[in-house]
Amino acid sequence: MLKIHGIPRSRAFRCIWAAEEAGLPYEVIPIGFQPGFKLERSVDINPNNKIPALEDGDLMLFESLAINLHIAKKAGAPLMPAGHDESRALQWTLWTATEAEPHVMRWSYNAYLKPEAERVASEAAAGKEALDARLAVLERELAARPFLLGGAFTVADLNLASVLYGSWLNGYDYASFPKVKAWLDACLTRPAALKARKQREG
Ligand SMILES: N[C@@H](CCC(=O)N[C@@H](CS)C(=O)NCC(=O)O)C(=O)O
Structure with missing residues (x-):
């Protein structure tokens, strides 16, 4: 257990x-x-x-x-594929931790997590600007395939979507990233996610 x-x-x-x-x-x-x-x-x-x-x-x-x-x-x-796809799952997981999460958190703390009086609008904007640059990368990747590694949901999708989840739920503007939005919708409404x-x- x-x-x-x-x-x-x-x-x-x-x-x-x-x-x-x-x-x-x-x-x-x-x-x-x-x-x-x-x-x-x-x-x-x-x-x-x-x-x-x-x-x-x-x-x-x-x-x-x-x-x-x-x-x-x-x-x-x-969920964890073998061979080169396992390496790609590690790649996307490290990308999530280093390229996405710091900017997600900078936006999140200053957009909805901290008490309102402690939020700094310029910090939220800086987080959003940096995250948008990474979402543009993701948008191009997801134009080529439905999930990060291909046709199936894997731990690479789980790790990245779980880090983006708070932003998705709390009003982050994904309008410029329709492929990312559709992918997040699909990941976060899977039976296990629900x-x-x-x-x-x-
Ligand atoms: N990189 C760590 C971050 C863990 C982390 O910061 N957890 C928070 C809760 S979500 C925590 O324990 N905060 C309490 C503290 O920092 O004292 C992970 O992904 O597990």
Whole structure:
């Protein structure tokens, strides 16, 4: 049984979605937030003291997207394809973490996450400008195929769509990126995504 430490209203959402896609049994060990996004208690199995963290038998893992790669690997294809496509899944996951997530978070904190009085409009705009540049890359890629690696949904789609999820749900303007919008709509309304979203949004 996978043990996902965290709560659905955190990056643990990504791992809950992955476990649902993989069809693997899991339990959520809840650790929530105090005001200011500080954790209500420490996460003993993560040296960074952050959520999510995964326990899979005697394996302890941190980093939500790495946890998802592990879960996908356990499930095998099509979630984690073999050969060159596995390398492409790693490529898109690193792209997600380095090229997309910092700008998503800069926009998100200043557009809807922080209390209104603490939001800085110029910070939200800078995040959006940087993210739009990456979405333009994604738009061109998705013009060639329905999912990042080809015709099937894989962990590459899961990791990127789960990082873009908050922006998609909270009014980010995707009008200039219709292929990205259609791909996000498809990823985030999959049955497994809906099950994870129900835990977070419900
Ligand atoms: N890169 C890490 C980020 C983890 C992270 O920042 N988690 C937040 C919750 S979504 C957290 O634990 N915040 C509490 C804190 O930083 O004290 C991942 O993707 O797992």
